[in-house]
Amino acid sequence: MTLMMSRRAVCAGLLAAPLIRPGRAAASAPAPLTARTASVQLAPPGYGMTKVWSYDGSLPGPVLRAAQGGRLSRRLVNELAVPTSVHWHGIRIDNAMDGVAGLTQEAVPPGGSFDYDFALPDAGTYWYHAHTNSMEQVARGLSGALIVEEATPPDVDADEILMLDDWLIDPDSAQFYADFTAPMMRSHAGRMGNLIGVNGRFDHRLKAGQNARLRLRLINAANARIFVLRLQGMEGWTVALDGMPLASPEPLVEEIILAPAQRVDLIVDVTAEAGTPAGLLYAADDDSWQALVELEVSGRASGARRSAPQPLPPNPRMQIGGLEEATRREMRMEGGAMRGMASGRFEGQQMDFQELIQRGQFWALAGQVGRGADPFARYRLGETARITFVNDTVFPHAMHLHGMHFRQLSEGAAGPMRDTLLVMPQQSAEIAFVADNPGKWLLHCHMLGHAASGMTNWIEVV
Numbered sequence: 268m269t270l271m272m273s274r275r276a277v278c279a280g281l282l283a284a285p286l287i288r289p290g291r292a293a294a295s296a297p298a299p300l301t302a303r304t305a306s307v308q309l310a311p312p313g314y315g316m317t318k319v320w321s322y323d324g325s326l327p328g329p330v331l332r333a334a335q336g337g338r339l340s341r342r343l344v345n346e347l348a349v350p351t352s353v354h355w356h357g358i359r360i361d362n363a364m365d366g367v368a369g370l371t372q373e374a375v376p377p378g379g380s381f382d383y384d385f386a387l388p389d390a391g392t393y394w395y396h397a398h399t400n401s402m403e404q405v406a407r408g409l410s411g412a413l414i415v416e417e418a419t420p421p422d423v424d425a426d427e428i429l430m431l432d433d434w435l436i437d438p439d440s441a442q443f444y445a446d447f448t449a450p451m452m453r454s455h456a457g458r459m460g461n462l463i464g465v466n467g468r469f470d471h472r473l474k475a476g477q478n479a480r481l482r483l484r485l486i487n488a489a490n491a492r493i494f495v496l497r498l499q500g501m502e503g504w505t506v507a508l509d510g511m512p513l514a515s516p517e518p519l520v521e522e523i524i525l526a527p528a529q530r531v532d533l534i535v536d537v538t539a540e541a542g543t544p545a546g547l548l549y550a551a552d553d554d555s556w557q558a559l560v561e562l563e564v565s566g567r568a569s570g571a572r573r574s575a576p577q578p579l580p581p582n583p584r585m586q587i588g589g590l591e592e593a594t595r596r597e598m599r600m601e602g603g604a605m606r607g608m609a610s611g612r613f614e615g616q617q618m619d620f621q622e623l624i625q626r627g628q629f630w631a632l633a634g635q636v637g638r639g640a641d642p643f644a645r646y647r648l649g650e651t652a653r654i655t656f657v658n659d660t661v662f663p664h665a666m667h668l669h670g671m672h673f674r675q676l677s678e679g680a681a682g683p684m685r686d687t688l689l690v691m692p693q694q695s696a697e698i699a700f701v702a703d704n705p706g707k708w709l710l711h712c713h714m715l716g717h718a719a720s721g722m723t724n725w726i727e728v729v
């Protein structure tokens with residue numbers, strides 16, 4: 268089922284209002300961030316409005332901006348009819364502020380509020396989203412961008428946030444398909460949308476002149492979709508992944524693969540001449556390349572391209588020492604359609620796959636189905652940890668660690684620092700991180716239907 272898309276008409280925008288927060292805690296009550304219902308024109312003109320769950324009435328929620336080294340302070344006000352909480356994805360955060368209902372805080376009941384207030388050690392592109400029944404709440408719209416600004420930002424003509432998402436909408440009613448527990452989706456690749464868009468719009472557009480230099484901050488906010496992307500009429504570099512700067516900008520020569528929850532910061536130059544096609548393309552389900560963001564090129568920003576960009580300034584604590592002495596553990600990923608598993612531990616009991624399916628569970632991480640009473644591992648504060656994900660399923664999974672960034676180890680070399688790693692079917696991937704943030708941290712698949720049906724575990728740093 269697909270929605271007919273029309274790019275002709277441009278309807279009223281739902282632009283997220285930038286919000287500048289001072290770099291220190293306010294003495295008075297923090298500014299509210301209100302979770303509430305709203306109606307937005309998500310589908311193309313001709314379709315009705317869609318009822319969404321929003322932050323502050325917009326989809327995505329407002330862009331939150333703050334300076335590196337400062338604090339973010341927001342009062343979540345819950346005007347929804349269900350409990351909720353906010354996770355600040357990728358922030359190396361105080362554990363009490365991590366927003367995981369049932370692990371780091373109690374969910375905020377309808378009519379309740381919760382004050383989030385935390386330090387921002389790292390500059391970069393982050394995002395925030397619901398972490399109570401996140402499978403449904405994120406799909407209904409509860410997410411937004413969180414930008415932590417460098418003291419000296421790179422020299423660009425424009426800094427654009429591109430929040431990629433997809434929505435599963437009934438074309439007759441323009442409302443979300445409300446079966447969020449559909450076993451077919453949970454046991455396969457997850458809830459895929461039939462409407463794809465950026466910043467809450469199916470026809471998000473940019474404008475620039477030839478030779479303009481843009482910083483593009485891509486955020487994959489989709490429940491399950493892995494975006495495969497290509498630039499058209501632009502050339503450039505990857506400068507950061509999951510918020511963390513690369514040691515040196517990497518020329519963009521291949522497709523960009525962005526798994527759910529991952530971010531990539533690009534610095535690109537517009538090479539297209541005025542009036543020629545440009546923008547960001549994505550690989551559609553039928554393998555054709557489709558426009559995701561159209562860039563309208565008019566005039567020239569300058570007579571020639573600039574020289575290659577400098578790396579972004581590094582964030583603190585990006586070194587991972589002690590790899591040889593590190594504790595090594597293996598996390599086997601099991602279950603799902605076409606493979607299944609013999610058994611797993613769910614709510615304290617060992618169950619075979621059929622029993623698990625009857626309880627709506629399809630996946631296991633290290634034999635554990637869903638978050639158990641005991642963590643996958645306990646680490647001493649400051650120790651270096653190594654975990655090998657062994658994907659024994661026929662689906663890719665985007666593994667996300669809360670509270671700390673890691674590096675992937677391959678053939679002895681440590682890759683870029685990330686918080687979410689795509690582990691392909693029948694493959695293994697080893698990560699290493701310094702357990703330098705005390706508390707209880709979720710380690711889960713960010714295909715949210717998988718997380719809700721077994722692929723959620725946790726670690727503890729003490």
Ligand SMILES: [Cu+2]
Binds near residue numbers: 663717
């Ligand atoms: Cu998964």
